[in-house]
Amino acid sequence: MSPPPSAMYSPPLPILPFSTSARTNKTLRSPPPIRFPPLLARRVGTRGFSFAVRLVRQPDLAWEDPVIDEEDDEEDNEEHNEEIATSPYANLVKEVESLLGQEKMAILARNETPDLTKISTPKWSLFHTLAMSGQIALMDELLGLGADIDAADKDGYTALHRAVIGKKEAVISHLLRKGANPHVRDRDGATPLHSAVQVGAMQTVKLLIKYKVDVNIADDEGWTPLHVAIQSRNRDIAKVLLVNSADKTRRNKDGKTPLDISLCYGKDFKSYDLAKLLKLVPANRGS
Numbered sequence: 001m002s003p004p005p006s007a008m009y010s011p012p013l014p015i016l017p018f019s020t021s022a023r024t025n026k027t028l029r030s031p032p033p034i035r036f037p038p039l040l041a042r043r044v045g046t047r048g049f050s051f052a053v054r055l056v057r058q059p060d061l062a063w064e065d066p067v068i069d070e071e072d073d074e075e076d077n078e079e080h081n082e083e084i085a086t087s088p089y090a091n092l093v094k095e096v097e098s099l100l101g102q103e104k105m106a107i108l109a110r111n112e113t114p115d116l117t118k119i120s121t122p123k124w125s126l127f128h129t130l131a132m133s134g135q136i137a138l139m140d141e142l143l144g145l146g147a148d149i150d151a152a153d154k155d156g157y158t159a160l161h162r163a164v165i166g167k168k169e170a171v172i173s174h175l176l177r178k179g180a181n182p183h184v185r186d187r188d189g190a191t192p193l194h195s196a197v198q199v200g201a202m203q204t205v206k207l208l209i210k211y212k213v214d215v216n217i218a219d220d221e222g223w224t225p226l227h228v229a230i231q232s233r234n235r236d237i238a239k240v241l242l243v244n245s246a247d248k249t250r251r252n253k254d255g256k257t258p259l260d261i262s263l264c265y266g267k268d269f270k271s272y273d274l275a276k277l278l279k280l281v282p283a284n285r286g287s
Contacts, residue, residue: 113145122154131159132166136174149180156187164195164204172204182211189219197228197237205237215246222252230258233270235277242281 097105111118120126127147130139139159143149150158160180163171176182185191193213196204205225209215218224226246229238238258242248248258256264262274 114142116142116145116147125151125153125159127151128153128157128159128162131163131168131171131175134168134171136171139171139174140178143178149175149178150184152184152186156185158184160184160192161186161195164192164201165199167199167201167204169201169203173207176207176211182208182213183217185219188221190223191217191219191225193217193225194219194223194228197225197234197241198232200232200234200237202237202240205240209240209244215241215244216250218250218252222250222254224250224252224258226250226258227252227256227261230261230274230278233265233274235270235274238274238277239281242277248278248281 100108114126116126127139127142127149130142150160152158153162157165158180160172160175160182161184163175182192191213193205193208193215196208215226216224224246226238226241226248227250229241238246251257259275259278262271262278265271
């Protein structure tokens, strides 16, 4: 049973009308105390302190179906149709249709959706072009129409390969989220990881490793991503590969290890620096 209103309310604590600032030694007027209506407040005690808590009673709310004015709804639709008819797109359509002859209009009429067989070639894949130009929304439209996300061009490159080479990080992340194969090989056996290492794309290298790619995979000539990292003299990427289990003892088809490739550059600082890295980082450290 709730206590009577008189038991729920007690007078607010007394507040001194004046206080003195220790810094300025001036008398300051304290703000007036906050007073709550009797039925909306009660005294609460906590470890010797007390303060007022407002108890606000919300009225019971009942759902009411919205009132729809059919005449207003029809007016809104008419206004919407008028906006479309006078939109920049509608004006552009009218202008272009007036410029095109019957033959070109017939082509346009036959292509309500993109016809990939007519706007792609083995060299110039539409999906690859959109990936390289960063047009993610159009890529998704093509995927919705049934485009193969792992389709390869005449060089064996998928859209993921192309995006990696072009350092399109947003596209790379999107393709991987959409299910692009990170292990795919081009016609020479190179993977997207090889390409990412070659172009020095550190963030892409780390991202592909998160997708569990094989850091020791070799192309048709026996080159692993670590071979490519040493060839490009990228110490930071080489270190990331080594920490993630790259095998520094692997030999390519010419019998060269990554250390051999480093030493073939001669006696400059970078050669010594990379040689030190390869000698000091344990093989298969992450395994």
